[in-house]
Amino acid sequence: MLKDDHKRAKKAFRDFEKLDAEKQADECRQLVEQTCGELQVHTTLEEELFYPAVRQALKEQDLLDEAEVEHNSAKQLIEQLQEFMQQGQLDGKFTATFTVLGEYVKHHIKEEEGELFEQCEKAGNKVDWAALGEQMKTRKAELMEELLPQMDGSSLAAELGAGAEDRA
Template sequence: MTTKRAQPDACSLLDADHRNVKKMFAAYEELTKSRAASARDKRRDLAMQICMELTVHAQIEEEIFYPAARAAIKETDLLDEAEVEHAGAKDLIAQIQEAAEVDDMFDAKVKVLGEYIDHHVKEERNELFPKARAARKLDLVAMRDELAARKEELMAEMSVMA
């Protein structure tokens, strides 16, 4: 017996991003326990990777997923909250990217960003994604392909700029 969720959809793709970045935050946390000079460089590199992943993820949600969900879901308060959370995350990302030193404040900003993202992910996974999947007007399987293509395009652009 197959279920409607057997085929990966837009929510599956976004949630895979969530899981990937959660692993990166955990790896960062492990690096903060090391006092080796090389750990400082690794922390900066990993923090920049986290920032890039989150920037691209937020952009594809804002360009593709949120507008489609807003058109298909009656209660848009979750989408309003998600956009406010994105704005807060973007501010922290900018602070991390602009930081001159990898010090205790840098680590604190990465940690708070991780907590912010964790909260955001829980709301999307537990509230927004089920509503999106229940909305008849959303073709989340087709949207997955659109999100994947845009993500690939943005990652390529960011890699060139890095």
Template sequence: MPQDAISLLKQQHKSTQETLMALTNTTERGIKIRHELLAKLRSELTQHMLLEEEIFYPAFKAAVERKKDKRLYYEAHEEHKAAKAVLKDLARADASSVAFGAKAKVLKELIEHHVEEEENEMFPRAREAFTKQELVELAERMQARKQAIENGRAWDRVASSSHPAE
């Protein structure tokens, strides 16, 4: 069976969390490594959130019936918004400062919480709401979108942050 959307997203969670862990283990003396890890994190996290917002979340919202499940969609969007704000703040911070480490730690905690909600609540519901084939198709759409981003196309859409559809 080819990869499904949930395993694809979980793989990205793992990688992003590893980068965040490495970043929070740096010190004010490790300016170069902080810059490198921050660049890696920005690309991983931005791309992951974009794929969820453009493809996975709307499909999830359309597939679930219960109000409780639709709420997971809106919560996830709010958490992305919060994560983006901290990420932006972190990117502007002086890598030789103690504040940089504090911002990285807050972002790590935010992402940990968000990933936990997705993996423990949203993804199990998605497994029920979608067929295996639909999950594979969603993965294919996300892979194609990822490829398009990496090929340097569609940056216009990347730049405009998406909002939850009412």
């Protein structure tokens, strides 16, 4: 689930690069809004459930400490982007902020997938992965409703439906 989120985020930043900030301002804004919301869901999910579960199972804490610092930097940029959007300030600085967020996020994903997830595999059954997965699915559905109200009903229902099916 976390890797799927990572894939979506990386695609969003690639898509943004292809847009013309001036001629496609609406599309840019929509993409930024959606991506920021999805990143908030993802980082909250990791901070509330994934990182704490992994923290008690791993000897090395550095990776998790770094991950949390990286999340904080990303959060600051997301807040700035949301302010820009509220003020209708969709200028070069807005584009630059989203581009830098993309660089941070790509770096962070590389560390998570390359190092943290690998350590998780080594931790084996020190974590109840099935139970954690269930908790994360439930929490993700709640967070999506809270943080992505602009997401259209059908795709939200599909996400929630997929979660419910997996639980069944």
